[in-house]
Amino acid sequence: MPLLTLAVTIPIAAAVLAAALPARLERAPQRIALAASFLALACLLATWARFDPDRGMQLVEEATWIPSLDVAWRLGVDGMALALSAMSAVLFVASAIYGVGPRPLTRAAAALILLLEGATLAFFLAQDFFLFYVAFDVSLVAMYFLIALWGGEQRRYAALKFFLYTLIGSLPVLLGIIALFLASEPQTFDMIRLAEEEPFAGTGVGASLVFLAFLVGFAIKTPIVPFHTWLPAAHVEAPTTGSVLLAGVLLKLGTYGLVRVNLQMLPDAFAKYALPVALLGLLSVLYGALLALAQSDLKRLVAYTSVNHMGYVVIGVAAAAATGISSKARELAVDGAVLQMVAHGLVTGALFFVAGFIQTRARTRDLGRLGGLFGPMPVYGTATALAFFASLGLPGLAQFPAELQIFLGTFEVYPAIAALAAVGIVITAGLFLLALQRAFLGETPERWRGLPDLGTRELLALVPLLVLVVALGVYPRLVLDVISSGTWLLGGG
C-alpha cells in the first residue's frame, strides 16, 4: 500500500469533503477532521513499523508527473522525514480533537486544518522539489487563512505580516530550486539525485548564491534572528490551534529545509558559511531568551522561547556543516537537531494549548494578572508545570537529550558558541520558573477562584503530547534510533 501517498492525500481529500458538506451537518466537519488526521497518523505509524533504521532514504513512492522536466510524485522517508512527519501528524490529531479555539470545528476550519496537514506532510515527505515547493506555499496560504479568519483583534495585521514575510521568503527558495534544476545533468527535480550529485559542489560564486538564497528563505520560516519579527505578531493573534500548528509544525519547515537542502545538497558552501550561520543561531538563542524574559503575555513568552529553541537547532546544523568536525560529532549534532525539532514541536504545541486554555477561561494571558492558579485548577497547573519544565530543558523530559546532543556535537568545533548557548538555557529556566511562580503559586485572587479545571476535550488534546514529552525524555532512543542521521546525511539510499 502506498502509505506515504495516503498520508498526504487523505487529509487533502478530507479537506475537500469538509468544505463541500452542507452547513446543517454541524458535527460532521469535526468528525471528518478527526478521522482523516487519525488515518494519516496511522499511515505514518505503519511506515514507522516498516522503516529500516540502518538504511537512508527508503520506501520511496514514485509516479510520473511531468517527465519532460523530470518532475514526479516522489515521496520517501529517511529518519528526519519520518520523525518530523509523525510528530506533525500527532499535533494535527490533537488540533482536530481540540478544534479552533474553544468551539468544535466549522467546515472552513476543518478544511483549512486538513489542507495544512496535507501540505506539511507533503513537504516533509517530498523527494521532488516541485512538490516540495508547492507544499511550502500551500501551507503558507492555509496558515494565513487560519490566522486571518479566527485570529484575535489585530489578526489582519498579523496575517499580513506573516503572509508577506513568508511569501517573500519563499521566492529565494524557488530561485534556489530553479538553479539546482538547471545545474543538474540531466536536469531533474529529484531531491534524492540532487543530494547525491550535488550540482553545486564546491564554494564558487554560484554555490554561495544558491546557498544564501535557500538560507534566507528558510531563515525567515524558522525564524532566525533578524528575520523573526513576524513570529510574535502571528502567534499572539493566531487562534490556539493556529499557534500550536504554527510553532509545532510550520517552524520546522525552515530547519528541515536547512538540513535537507543546505546541509545535504550544498555541504561545501555550508562549510564555508558554517561559522556565520552558527553565530546567527547563537544570536537567536540569546536574543530570543532575553526577549522572552521581558514578556508578561504568556503567548508572546512562548513565541520568543521558540526563537530561542530553534536557535539551538540552527547551531547544531551549522556545527555539523563545519569543516573539521568528526563524523561522530556530526551525527551527534544532527541527531540532536532533529530530535530538538520533534521535541520542540510537542513541547511548544503543549505550551500553546496551555496558553489557549487559560485565555478562554480568564480572558487574559497576562502573567501579572494571573496568580494562584494551582488552587482552582490543579490538573491544569500540573500540566503547565510539566510543559514549562520540558521547555526549559529539565532532564527526563524531551528537550533535554536533544539539547545535550546538540551541545556535545557543537563543542568539538565551536566550544565557545556551545558554552555561550548554554547561557540561553539558564535564562529560559529562570523565566519559566518566574512565570510559574507568578501565575500558579501563592494566594489565589478572588476573581480566579471559580475557574473550572480542564475538560475532557482539552485533556484529550493535551495529555498525549505530554505523555510523548515524558517518553522522549526518559527514552530518547525511541526517536533517535529512527533518526540515525549517519545513514542519510551524506545522501544515498
Next chain:
Amino acid sequence: MTVADMKEMEERMIADLPWLSPIGALALGAIVCVVLAIVLPRGRQGLVGAWAAGAHLAAAGLAAATWLDRGFRVTMEGIFVVDGLALVLTGLVGISGALCIALARPSLAGTDREGEFYAVLTAASLAAAVLGAAADAALLAIALGLSSIASFVMTGYLRGAPRSNEASLKYYVYGTVAGATMVYGLSWWFGLAGSTDLRVVGEALRDAPDAAVIASTVLVVAGLAYQASLVPFHFWAPDAYDGAPLPVAAYLSVLSKLAALVALARVLALALPDGTAGWPTAIALIAAATMTLGNLAALPQRNVVRLLAYSSIAQSGYLLMGVAALEGSDQGLPALVYYAIAYAATNLAAFAVVLAVARERRSVDLDAFRGLGRSHPWWTAVLVLSFLSLLGLPPLAGFVGKLEVFRAAIDADQAWLAVVAVVNTVISLYYYLRVIAPAVLDPLPPGPAPRALRGASLPIAIALLGAATVAIGVGAEPLLDLADSSTMLMRGG
C-alpha cells in the same frame, strides 16, 4: 512560364487548400460577420458575436484536425507555411479570440456598432493567423497591415471617450510609421534577393554586405517589435491598453503580441539562417532590455491596466528569450511555444478579472481591488492565481514557462540572459503583490455594495481561464510534448 506550368501550379495550389482551412474559417467568419451585422436588427447583434466566436473555435478545431490528419506542409508555392508553429498559433488565436469575444460581449451589448466590432476582431484574428504562417515578405506586410488597421479600429471603439480616441490615434500614427519602416526594410531584402520568398532572401543575405544586411534587418524587425511591444518600440502599449476597451487590451496583449513574436521567429530563422549578422545576441539584448524596462516601469503604477500593460511588456521579454535561443538551442522553439500557451491563458485570466472589477466598481485603480476577497472570492482566487503565474510560481503555467525559457537560454549559451530574467522575476514580485495584497488582505471599503453584474459569459470565461492557468502548469506534460513537436518547416516540402 508556359500555360502547362500555370495549370500545374494551379492544381498544386488547389491541392494545398485543405491546409489553409483554419485561415479560411477566419476569413469566412469575418465576411459573414459583416453581412450579419448589416442584416440583423440592433437587439440581435449578439448573434454576430456568437458567429464570430464560432468561427474562432472552428479555426482552432480545424488547426487541430490539420495537425492530426494532414501533417505539416509548405503551401501556396512557399508563401504559407503550415507547420507546428503556425498551427499552434492558429489554435491559440481561435481559442483566445473566442474568449475575448466572451469578455467583450457584456460591455458591447446594445452599443451601436456591436456587430461590426466582432467583424473587425475576426479580421484581426485572421491577420494574426496569417502572420504566424507567412514565409513571404509581401504576405507578411499585408498581414501586418491588416492586423494594424483592425487593432486601430478596435482600440478606438469607444467613440465618445477622448482617451479611447487618443489611444487609437497614437497607436495609428506610430503603428503606421513602424509598418512602413518594415515594408521599407522588406524592399531592401527584395532588392538584395530579387524575390519576396524569405528562404530565397535567406540565401541572398548570406553573401550580401554586412551593412546592408544589418540595416535592412533592423528596419524589418522594427515593425514586428512594435506589434509585440518590445523595447524600444513599447511606449504605445500602456496608453493604448488604458484607453481601449479592456477586452481589446486583452486581445492586443495576447493575440497580436504572440502573432508578432511568432512571425519574428519565422522571419529571423528563414531570412537570416545560422544567426547571420549575429541576430541571436541582438535579440537577447532586446529581450533583456524589454523585461527590465517593463518591470521597472510597472513598479510605480497604481492603475492596474497600465500595470498589466507594463507586465505584458516584461512578459514579451521572457517570450523573446525563446526567439533568442532559436539558433543556439533546439529548446528555443519549444520554450517559445509553451510560454506562449501559458502566457495566453494567464494574461487573459488576469485581464478577465480586472475587466470584471472595472465593470462592477467603475475603476481600475489599486484601491478598487481592496477587499475583493470578501465580496468575490472566486474572482480573487483567479486574480491571485493568474498574477502568481505571471510571476512564475509552481505549479502554475507561468512557472513551467519560465523554466523552459531559462533552460533554452542556458542551452544556447545565453546564461547571462537567464540571470537577468531571474533578477527581473524578483523585481516583479513587488508589483504583482501590490495588487494581490489589498485584494486578499484588506476589508471591503465602506459604502453601498456595487450592483452585481449580470450575464454568464464573463464568470464562465473567468472560471475557464483560471482553471487553464492551473491545468497548463500541473498538467504540463502534454503541452510540453506538443511544444516539442511544434517544429518550424525551413525548406520546401
